Amino acid sequence: MNYRDFGKTGEKISALGFGCMRFPEYKEGEKNLVDQDKVDEMIAYAYENGVNYFDTAPYYCNQNSEAALGHAVKGFRDKILISTKCPINAGMGADGYRKFLEQSLTRLGTDHIDFYHFWGINRGSFNDIIVPEGLLEAAQKAKEEGLIRHISFSFHDHPSAIKHIVDTSEERGVPMETMLCQYNLLDRSNEEMIKYVNEKGLGTVAMGPVGGGRLAAPTELYTKLTGKPSIATYELAFKFCLGNPSLNCALSGMQNLDMVKKNIKVASDDTAFSEEEWEQLGSAMESIKKFSELYCTGCKYCQPCPADINIPRIFEIYTYYNVYGLKDHAKNMMRDYKNRGGKTFSDCIGCGACEDKCPQHLEIRKNLEKVMKIFEE
Ligand code: SF4
Numbered sequence: 001m002n003y004r005d006f007g008k009t010g011e012k013i014s015a016l017g018f019g020c021m022r023f024p025e026y027k028e029g030e031k032n033l034v035d036q037d038k039v040d041e042m043i044a045y046a047y048e049n050g051v052n053y054f055d056t057a058p059y060y061c062n063q064n065s066e067a068a069l070g071h072a073v074k075g076f077r078d079k080i081l082i083s084t085k086c087p088i089n090a091g092m093g094a095d096g097y098r099k100f101l102e103q104s105l106t107r108l109g110t111d112h113i114d115f116y117h118f119w120g121i122n123r124g125s126f127n128d129i130i131v132p133e134g135l136l137e138a139a140q141k142a143k144e145e146g147l148i149r150h151i152s153f154s155f156h157d158h159p160s161a162i163k164h165i166v167d168t169s170e171e172r173g174v175p176m177e178t179m180l181c182q183y184n185l186l187d188r189s190n191e192e193m194i195k196y197v198n199e200k201g202l203g204t205v206a207m208g209p210v211g212g213g214r215l216a217a218p219t220e221l222y223t224k225l226t227g228k229p230s231i232a233t234y235e236l237a238f239k240f241c242l243g244n245p246s247l248n249c250a251l252s253g254m255q256n257l258d259m260v261k262k263n264i265k266v267a268s269d270d271t272a273f274s275e276e277e278w279e280q281l282g283s284a285m286e287s288i289k290k291f292s293e294l295y296c297t298g299c300k301y302c303q304p305c306p307a308d309i310n311i312p313r314i315f316e317i318y319t320y321y322n323v324y325g326l327k328d329h330a331k332n333m334m335r336d337y338k339n340r341g342g343k344t345f346s347d348c349i350g351c352g353a354c355e356d357k358c359p360q361h362l363e364i365r366k367n368l369e370k371v372m373k374i375f376e377e
Pocket residue numbers: 304305306307308309347348349350351352353354355364365
């Protein structure tokens with residue numbers, strides 16, 4: 001297993017982190033239960049083969065993930081790092097923070113959490129809840145009492161909010177120590193901020209390194225990007241994430257022992273990733289996009305559309321289909337978009353307002369029609 005310095009936390013973290021959001025489950029009547037025997041086996045194998053970071057959260061696996069993880073690590077709790085998360089709700093205050101923390105400690109069956117995250121925060125929840133309701137101070141107090149060892153956050157917002165959160169926490173005397181955010185070959189929007197916070201000394205963890213399953217689909221993407229023989233897609237995902245020198249750990253939500261074994265094999269191979277290949281993959285990906293016949297940057301200048309058509313989303317789905325070659329996944333994305341009431345070319349009133357505003361001068365109407373035809377087939 002490869003290990004990295006986890007920012008300035010003083011910890012060494014395994015390059016592969018175990019995401020505990022997809023534990024195997026079964027149904028008993030109406031209830032969804034975790035298959036504890038399988039979880040115990042997967043977690044023990046991961047630990048024995050060097051994985052030391054296990055990331056859970058109160059609501060994962062129908063609220064059973066924390067307890068299942070706690071059970072599985074009983075024999076080696078002090079040799080690993082446990083990460084879990086505090087849900088952020090308006091009005092919760094310091095007492096609410098404490099209540100969630102105590103619940104997690106109980107479920108995990110431990111007296112301390114190594115990395116306790118403000119969960120899935122954004123600029124709004126940081127400014128309107130975390131700061132004014134004294135949650136930073138509540139975290140500091142819990143740290144002083146030894147209930148948590150490091151203060152962390154996980155993030156879902158525009159990347160610029162990361163800087164605001166990290167800098168403001170620091171100014172208020174409760175610096176964030178690690179960050180968990182979305183990052184993968186298909187979504188590099190947080191890349192610059194990962195570098196920024198890592199330079200400031202924060203540990204960095206990527207969630208969704210396989211793009212929420214996207215890269216788990218079979219594809220010839222690696223060959224397309226490098227000209228080399230194709231490799232398994234999860235391997236490509238790790239190559240990209242772990243080649244980034246500012247990133248300390250890539251989480252994978254592992255569902256079975258086979259996945260655990262495969263991921264560990266890649267994360268343990270020193271030759272599997274390098275900064276050089278990371279740069280090569282990133283720039284090859286950019287040029288593939290640029291030279292595709294429909295180069296939508298996702299800038300959203302064409303929005304809003306009077307017919308409420310989410311043009312950048314539709315073109316993004318097409319990019320998955322056409323550029324990345326993830327056809328089945330793109331079809332699922334389109335199905336999902338439509339199921340949620342997403343409008344398509346058939347709703348277009350032909351006003352042309354979008355085309356006047358598109359900096360890429362795309363023939364939006366023509367392309368929307370083309371894309372719709374492909375997905376209707
Ligand atoms: S031409 Fe169609 S897609 Fe473009 S803004 Fe008008 S209604 Fe929306």
